[in-house]
Amino acid sequence: MDIEQFRKEAYKAIDQICDYYYALQDAKIPVVSSVEPGYLRPLLPSSAPQTGEEFALIAADYQNLIVPGYTPWQHPSFFAYFPTGFSFEGLIGDLFASSASNPGFNWTASPSCTELEVVVMDWAAQMFGLDPVFYNSSGVGGGCLQNTASEAALVAIVAARKSYMDKHPESKLEELVIYVSTQTHSLGMKAAIILGLQVRAIEVRSEDNFALKGDALRSAIEEDMTVGKRPFVLVATVGTTSSGAIDDLPAIGEVVKDYPDLKIHVDSAWLGMALVCPEFRETCYLKEINEFADSFCTNFHKWGLTNFDASAMWVRDRRYLTEALDITPPFLRTPQGEAGTVIEYRNWHLGLGRRYRSVKLWFILRGFGIEGFQAHIRKTINLNKIFTRLIETSPILKIVVPPSFSLTVFRLFPKPQRPDEPPIPEETLNEINQLLYGRLNARKDIILTQTKLNGTFCVRFAVGSRYTEEEHVKQAFHAITQEANRTLEAWRQ
Numbered sequence: 001m002d003i004e005q006f007r008k009e010a011y012k013a014i015d016q017i018c019d020y021y022y023a024l025q026d027a028k029i030p031v032v033s034s035v036e037p038g039y040l041r042p043l044l045p046s047s048a049p050q051t052g053e054e055f056a057l058i059a060a061d062y063q064n065l066i067v068p069g070y071t072p073w074q075h076p077s078f079f080a081y082f083p084t085g086f087s088f089e090g091l092i093g094d095l096f097a098s099s100a101s102n103p104g105f106n107w108t109a110s111p112s113c114t115e116l117e118v119v120v121m122d123w124a125a126q127m128f129g130l131d132p133v134f135y136n137s138s139g140v141g142g143g144c145l146q147n148t149a150s151e152a153a154l155v156a157i158v159a160a161r162k163s164y165m166d167k168h169p170e171s172k173l174e175e176l177v178i179y180v181s182t183q184t185h186s187l188g189m190k191a192a193i194i195l196g197l198q199v200r201a202i203e204v205r206s207e208d209n210f211a212l213k214g215d216a217l218r219s220a221i222e223e224d225m226t227v228g229k230r231p232f233v234l235v236a237t238v239g240t241t242s243s244g245a246i247d248d249l250p251a252i253g254e255v256v257k258d259y260p261d262l263k264i265h266v267d268s269a270w271l272g273m274a275l276v277c278p279e280f281r282e283t284c285y286l287k288e289i290n291e292f293a294d295s296f297c298t299n300f301h302k303w304g305l306t307n308f309d310a311s312a313m314w315v316r317d318r319r320y321l322t323e324a325l326d327i328t329p330p331f332l333r334t335p336q337g338e339a340g341t342v343i344e345y346r347n348w349h350l351g352l353g354r355r356y357r358s359v360k361l362w363f364i365l366r367g368f369g370i371e372g373f374q375a376h377i378r379k380t381i382n383l384n385k386i387f388t389r390l391i392e393t394s395p396i397l398k399i400v401v402p403p404s405f406s407l408t409v410f411r412l413f414p415k416p417q418r419p420d421e422p423p424i425p426e427e428t429l430n431e432i433n434q435l436l437y438g439r440l441n442a443r444k445d446i447i448l449t450q451t452k453l454n455g456t457f458c459v460r461f462a463v464g465s466r467y468t469e470e471e472h473v474k475q476a477f478h479a480i481t482q483e484a485n486r487t488l489e490a491w492r493q
């Protein structure tokens, strides 16, 4: 394809994307794809073509074969997982980033790739109210974009391990313990598997709304230290995946004062975006994050209007990362790097090459402004309140934990039909709820995810698409009620 062909085909591609978004915004396409596992292989040749093909043919196949296999995460009736952001500003930013095709691993490899990231990460830190020590301009801490929150946690743990081993060179790797709670995202376990380290998942209680408490952390640490284990890092969560629980950072802060070698990574992949609104900062423990988190992560690509991927990570001291990850072979040496006047982001993440993500974030931050972000967060929280109020009016559905921002966890909870009817055993309730979820899952007009909270099977409702309006929330509630009634009817028979 030459430049003029690109011009022609790219215009057509943009038209295709616009048509798709019109259909999606008007909910004219189902939120669940109809394809079955393995649908694609029989539709494609068994090997790549020997010679190049006509672009028009490729574009048509993309539209006919690939698009139907999308899950449209931006659909107004998408209530599963956590939302993944999208904006046209971001899409255009990605297009430009792709046009540059710069693997900006160090300053010289792409000066603007590094410098734009340095600036937008400071903008973002300010907009979330992070302490200036986390700004790149502080020269001490700093922020960068990682692929995912899982990679941010992994590098934070690698950094914590290095810091601990430097202080305690006599320690053995098998003595080191990573702390998470049973509600921490699997990123803690994943990091432990990758690093070959022990991980301890501390139990949380439903009475505490599934948040990690200081006393539970303290007893786990004390128990482990008595048998010679070495606590070196805690992954605390502000907004857990299952129920939006917020670990008790004030109490955790008191505990860590007694264990200064324990590093704290705060994972707020989803909820962190709420920090853009000053009214949510206290609940999300911004003060505590600022006081003692060694690293903090939130995903712009979740609730932050940003096209996948852009996971923002800040560290209190950049040497924390660079001392653990800096390997500079001669071919990567540059005068600017040697002079120490520039940030060399390759020493802040796993890979060498890195995507030019800051372009899309810059476009989005400018296009929406802080007020645009705040409006998006507040709107979706209000939509969730509407959903919560509807569930509260239902005689058969029940909220399981206090709703968390844009997330509500509920279950089917039939009331006894007669006053002398015994309560339904928990095991049976779980079975009924699994049936309900099975029915919801079979629908094509709504998508939700399931979870288990200390053995209790529940359904999650997470709002976040820019296209979701009150009518979609009401339709979702109607669909859920319909399936809940059908489930009960089937179960009672």
Ligand code: PLP
Residues within 6 Å of the ligand: 081, 082, 147, 148, 149, 150, 151, 185, 187, 237, 239, 240, 241, 267, 268, 269, 270, 299, 311
């Ligand atoms: N942390 C939390 C609290 C999450 O909810 C999720 C995903 O939903 C993740 C981490 C994983 O994020 P990523 O896919 O960026 O690794």
